[in-house]
Amino acid sequence: MQRTYKAVEVSTPGVLRVVERPISEPGPGQVRIRVEACGICHTDAATINGAYPGLTLPRVPGHEVVGRIEALGSGVSRWKIGQRVGVGLIAGEDGACEPCRRGDTVNCQNPVVSGVTVDGGYAEVMIAESRGIASIPDELNSAEAAPLLCAGITTYNALRNAGLRGGDLVAVQGIGGLGHLGIQFARRMGFHTVAIGRGREKEKLAKDLGAHVYIDTAVDDAAAALQRMGGARAILATAPSGDGMGPLVSALAVRGKLIVVGVPSDPIQLSAFPLVFGGRSVYGSLTGTAIEQEDTLAFSVLENIRPMIETAPLEQAADAYARMMQGKARFRVVLVTNDGIAQSKTRP
Numbered sequence: 171m172q173r174t175y176k177a178v179e180v181s182t183p184g185v186l187r188v189v190e191r192p193i194s195e196p197g198p199g200q201v202r203i204r205v206e207a208c209g210i211c212h213t214d215a216a217t218i219n220g221a222y223p224g225l226t227l228p229r230v231p232g233h234e235v236v237g238r239i240e241a242l243g244s245g246v247s248r249w250k251i252g253q254r255v256g257v258g259l260i261a262g263e264d265g266a267c268e269p270c271r272r273g274d275t276v277n278c279q280n281p282v283v284s285g286v287t288v289d290g291g292y293a294e295v296m297i298a299e300s301r302g303i304a305s306i307p308d309e310l311n312s313a314e315a316a317p318l319l320c321a322g323i324t325t326y327n328a329l330r331n332a333g334l335r336g337g338d339l340v341a342v343q344g345i346g347g348l349g350h351l352g353i354q355f356a357r358r359m360g361f362h363t364v365a366i367g368r369g370r371e372k373e374k375l376a377k378d379l380g381a382h383v384y385i386d387t388a389v390d391d392a393a394a395a396l397q398r399m400g401g402a403r404a405i406l407a408t409a410p411s412g413d414g415m416g417p418l419v420s421a422l423a424v425r426g427k428l429i430v431v432g433v434p435s436d437p438i439q440l441s442a443f444p445l446v447f448g449g450r451s452v453y454g455s456l457t458g459t460a461i462e463q464e465d466t467l468a469f470s471v472l473e474n475i476r477p478m479i480e481t482a483p484l485e486q487a488a489d490a491y492a493r494m495m496q497g498k499a500r501f502r503v504v505l506v507t508n509d510g511i512a513q514s515k516t517r518p
C-alpha cells in the first residue's frame with residue numbers, strides 16, 4: 171500500500187511546488203479520492219497569491235476535481251468505493267448558519283472551500299466531505315468533466331436562474347474558462363447569444379462555440395453595439411476586469427441584468443442613470459451546490475456541451491497555471507495525474 175502521494179502546494183505566495191505527503195484516512199462523513207483530473211480556475215490565483223480571505227499556508231489549490239473514491243469515512247453510506255465523483259469550490263456547508271437554515275447552502279457563512287480552507291485537487295489524493303461531492307456521468311471523461319464543476323456550474327446556474335426566456339438577447343463577456351462554457355450554455359438554453367471579447371482572435375472560436383454575434387471591444391463599443399440590437403436582457407460578466415464590467419450596464423435593455431461572476435481586483439464603477447432610468451440591476455452569482463453540479467453535468471451530456479481543454483501532467487502545475495494567467499489557455503488547462511492517464515486508457 172502506497173503511504174505517500176504527490177501534491178502541488180503553495181507554502182510561499184506565488185510559488186507552486188511539488189511535494190510528497192503522507193496519505194491520511196478520511197474522517198467521519200468524509201471520503202478519500204484518488205484524483206484523476208483537476209482544472210485550473212482563475213480563482214486559484216487567490217490561493218496561489220495568498221489573497222483569499224481566511225487562507226492559511228501551506229495549501230494545495232484546486233476545485234475542479236474529478237477522481238475515484240478509494241476510502242470511506244465512518245457514516246458514509248451514499249457513496250461507494252470506486253465511484254467516480256467530483257468536487258467544486260464550495261464543498262460542504264455547516265448546516266447551521268442563517269443562509270443554511272434558509273436552504274441557501276451555497277452562501278453558507280462557514281463553508282468548506284476546496285483549495286482554501288482545505289487542500290484541493292492539485293494532487294494525487296484529496297479528502298472531501300461526502301455531502302459536498304457530485305456523481306460524474308459515464309459519458310464524460312474525467313478531464314472534460316473537471317471544468318464543468320466550477321467554470322461550468324457557475325455560468326450554467328447564473329444563466330438558468332436569471333429569469334430569462336427563450337430568444338432573449340444574452341451576452342457573455344470574457345471568453346476564457348468560464349466564458350467559453352457560458353457561450354455554449356446560453357446558446358443551448360435558446361438565447362440570442364452574443365460573445366464580448368477583446369481582439370479578433372477569438373471571434374471564430376466564439377462563433378464555433380455557438381455565439382450568433384461577436385463584439386470586439388478593441389474596435390467596437392459593446393454598449394452601443396448591444397443597444398443597436400435592442401439591448402441585452404442579461405450580460406454574464408466573466409472577465410476579471412472591473413473596468414470592463416461597469417460600462418456594460420449601458421448595454422442592457424430596460425430591466426436587464428448584469429450578472430457578475432468574474433471577481434476583478436479593481437472596483438466596478440457604475441453610473442446611476444441607466445440603473446435608475448430603466449430599472450436595470452447588477453448582482454453577483456456564486457458557483458453552486460453539489461446537486462447543481464450534477465444538473466450541470468446532465469445538461470452538458472444532454473446538449474453535447476464540452477469544455478475546450480488542454481491537459482498537463484500534475485507535476486507541471488506551475489507552468490500550466492502561468493499559461494492560464496497569461497490568457498494563453500484554450501480554454502481550460504486541466505491537470506491530469508498518472509491515475510487519470512491510466513484510467514482514460516481503459517475508458518471509452
Ligand SMILES: NC(=O)c1ccc[n+]([C@@H]2O[C@H](COP(=O)([O-])OP(=O)(O)OC[C@H]3O[C@@H](n4cnc5c(N)ncnc54)[C@H](OP(=O)(O)O)[C@@H]3O)[C@@H](O)[C@H]2O)c1
Nearest residue numbers: 212213344345346347348409410411414432433456457497
Ligand atoms: N462566481 C464564481 O463562482 C466564480 C467561479 C469561477 C471563477 N470565477 C471568477 O471568474 C473570473 C474568470 O475566471 P476564468 O477561470 O474564466 O478565467 P480565465 O480563464 O483566465 O478567463 C478570463 C478571460 O477574461 C478575458 N478578459 C480579461 N479582461 C477582459 C476585458 N477587459 N474584456 C474582455 N475580456 C477580458 C481574458 O481574455 P484575454 O485573452 O483577452 O486576456 C480571459 O479569456 C475570475 O475572476 C474568477 O475568479 C468566479
Ligand SMILES: [Zn+2]
Nearest residue numbers: 211213320321
Ligand atoms: Zn473556480
Ligand SMILES: [Zn+2]
Nearest residue numbers: 267270278279
Ligand atoms: Zn452555513
